[in-house]
Amino acid sequence: GKRVFSGIQPTGIPHLGNYLGAIRHWVDMQQGNECIFCLVDMHAITVWQDPIQLRSQIIEQAAILMAAGIDPQKHILFNQSAVSAHARMGWIFNCVARIGWMNRMTQFKDKAGKNREAHSAGLYVYPNLMAADILTYQATCVPVGEDQRQHLELTNDIAQKFNHDYQIDFFQEVQGLIPATSARVMNLRDGSKKMSKSDPSEQGRIELLDEDDVIANKIRRAKSDSEPLPSEVEGLENRLEASNLVSIYAVMANQSVDQVLRQFGGQGFSGFKSELADALIQHIRPIREETKRLLADEAHIREMLRMGAKKASAIAEPIVSKVEEIVGFIK
Ligand code: AQP
DSSP states (O other): OOEEEEEEOOSSOOBHHHIIIIIHHHHHHTTTSEEEEEEOHHHHTTSOOOHHHHHHHHHHHHHHHHHHTOOTTTSEEEEGGGSTHHHHHHHHHHHHSOHHHHHTOHHHHHHHTTOGGGSOHHHHHHHHHHHHHHHTTTOSEEEOOGGGHHHHHHHHHHHHHHHHHTTOOOOOOOEEEOOSSSSSOEETTEEEEEOOTTOSOGGGOOBTTOOHHHHHHHHHTSOOOSSOOOSSGGGGTTOHHHHHHHHHHHHHTTOOHHHHHHHHTTSOHHHHHHHHHHHHHHHHHHHHHHHHHHHTOHHHHHHHHHHHHHHHHHHHHHHHHHHHHHHTOOO
16 A cells, blocks of 8 residues: 555645545545545634634544544544654755745745735645645645646655755655546636635635535526537537536546536536536535534544544654654754
8 A cells, every 4th residue: 555645735625626636636645545634724824814713624624534534543634833853854945945936936925916926935845745745644645636737746855855955765656546537626706716715705616514405506506608508518618607517517426527517418507417416416425414414523523633633744754764864953
């Protein structure tokens, strides 16, 4: 098996994009691999978070992951700040990465928008901390959504430069595992934007704790277009919203896009949308209900996170200590 690492920011309730792009694969990868799943609270505060809300979001997100099928007993589930290795390795990588590399990160440009100078320095060097998250465990496999591809490449650049600068073959190449379908789930109201937790409007995303009627409503009101669904994939070209809905349905129904279009091609969106809503409800309801059950015992969730942090530290500590020795620190 491989050592798998992946993270999610506790910045809100995970949505369908997080689920299809990441969480669902995390659940599958538990079979036969050693998995480390991290609630990246240090990444979360690169953008202002209300402290009380952050704390409750960490707990809530742990519960959602457990409800979705992450097993904190057999694998590792913890919050990033509880393991100091991330911060220590992150600092060293801030000193390995070049400013020019940071300037090429498209996610920073997207998040910062026009007002770059007003954002935290942490948001700017965020990818270095992500490299630290991964390399602190010498993870070899990182399942993420398409939006993280560039950050994974940066992780390998940092690993290589570290090896080169210190003349040591210490870090191995990291393999990203980016799903072939639904690697990038788009906003339901604007097919040119990715579905995102921090988008001010909830209408563009399906959250994993949405009630059945809320899901049905959001899908009914999702943007589509006036053409019927096409019978072939080519017919989805330049139809961002239609493509997004079809690819979500394909994953939900465990079908290829071709199969979906063969079934719905020529029809309008209303029947298709109601099938899509049903499929989503069938998937999300059990996660929502199990999350509610788990949240009734917060002490148990905190205990799982504490146990996770202990197990994570046991792996990370020898690696970060070695790195600190390599760069010349005195212990
Ligand atoms: N829209 C998406 N489609 C597919 N995968 C996605 N991921 C995020 N959005 C989509 C994947 O989910 C994992 C966890 O993401 P994250 O919590 O690190 O945050 P993010 O990528 O910044 O996503 P959000 O939801 O947009 O969060 P905010 O709004 O807080 O920035 C990652 O593997 C990511 O690829």
